Amino acid sequence: MAKIIVVTSGKGGVGKTTSAAAIATGLALRGKKTVVIDFDVGLRNLDLIMGCERRVVYDLINVIQGEAGLNQAMIRDKRVDNLHILPASQTRDKDALSAEGVEKVLDTLTKDFDYVVCDSPAGIERGAQLAMYYADEAVVVTNPEVSSVRDSDRILGLLGSKTRRAEQGQDPVKEHLLITRYDPERVNHGDMLNLEDIQEILSINLIGLIPESEAVLRASNQGVPVTHDQKSDAGQAYVDTVSRLLGEDIPLRFHEYQKKSLLSRVFGGGRR
Numbered sequence: 001m002a003k004i005i006v007v008t009s010g011k012g013g014v015g016k017t018t019s020a021a022a023i024a025t026g027l028a029l030r031g032k033k034t035v036v037i038d039f040d041v042g043l044r045n046l047d048l049i050m051g052c053e054r055r056v057v058y059d060l061i062n063v064i065q066g067e068a069g070l071n072q073a074m075i076r077d078k079r080v081d082n083l084h085i086l087p088a089s090q091t092r093d094k095d096a097l098s099a100e101g102v103e104k105v106l107d108t109l110t111k112d113f114d115y116v117v118c119d120s121p122a123g124i125e126r127g128a129q130l131a132m133y134y135a136d137e138a139v140v141v142t143n144p145e146v147s148s149v150r151d152s153d154r155i156l157g158l159l160g161s162k163t164r165r166a167e168q169g170q171d172p173v174k175e176h177l178l179i180t181r182y183d184p185e186r187v188n189h190g191d192m193l194n195l196e197d198i199q200e201i202l203s204i205n206l207i208g209l210i211p212e213s214e215a216v217l218r219a220s221n222q223g224v225p226v227t228h229d230q231k232s233d234a235g236q237a238y239v240d241t242v243s244r245l246l247g248e249d250i251p252l253r254f255h256e257y258q259k260k261s262l263l264s265r266v267f268g269g270g271r272r
């Protein structure tokens with residue numbers, strides 16, 4: 001039986017899709033049979049980040065509406081065995097995503113996969129609630145700023161009350177904090193919340209910290225999840241995150257401010 005992990009946030013644009021793609025890729029690279037599902041009906045970003053947008057024929061809504069089978073809609077990743085993508089539809093009709101339809105798709109997938117990763121849309125409305133409803137675990141993506149932390153807190157409220165696990169009185173959804181776009185220099189200057197503040201406000205298990213990194217933009221432009229860029233700080237930070245999701249105890253990296261030396265200030269040496 002697969003574990004269902006929702007990647008969620010409340011606030012938009014904090015790095016959910018980047019993280020869902022990077023985490024799913026990392027899990028598959030560790031030999032776990034993984035499918036990553038785009039729940040962002042209407043926007044459809046995941047296939048771009050995964051680099052398979054030209055191969056999309058059918059999508060999640062087609063499957064839910066019985067117009068295609070799961071095997072017709074799922075796209076096999078061209079780089080990693082064991083990794084599949086189920087794209088979102090570009091339809092404007094958000095109601096096409098029905099609870100029964102989602103349940104049926106997830107029930108089928110959990111029988112065949114080790115991990116089902118759900119990329120949630122922003123907000124706390126229906127789409128986001130459906131993406132989290134069946135989850136066993138949640139990765140709550142948060143940027144080091146007040147509005148993002150506040151919206152993550154609202155999501156934690158929903159995870160504790162509006163999920164299948166909550167409604168059926170089962171063990172609660174396992175919540176993990178993933179801090180993304182962390183810039184130690186700006187944190188040090190007091191422009192952004194620091195790690196300890198965020199942890200104190202949300203008080204859930206920290207699963208990873210992804211630094212602000214040019215490698216993320218480069219990766220998304222190339223349609224290659226940043227996990228593949230093992231020379232980059234962000235790529236390494238996602239690998240650490242996946243190891244922790246698999247239960248390993250890995251020390252935190254990339255959170256400390258290192259003052260630039262005179263040489264690097266003169267000759268550049270920007271973050272990769």
Ligand SMILES: Nc1ncnc2c1ncn2[C@@H]1O[C@H](COP(=O)(O)OP(=O)(O)OP(=O)(O)O)[C@@H](O)[C@H]1O
Pocket residue numbers: 009011012013014015016017018019040045120121122180181182210211212213214216217220234
């Ligand atoms: N660690 C990072 N360093 C630099 N840029 C990043 C990082 N993570 C994400 N980004 C950038 O932030 C933007 C938003 O990322 P992404 O699309 O993953 O967010 P999202 O939460 O899925 O957005 P939405 O709520 O619209 O679905 C993108 O331009 C992405 O390249």
Ligand SMILES: [Mg+2]
Pocket residue numbers: 016017018040045119120121
């Ligand atoms: Mg997204």
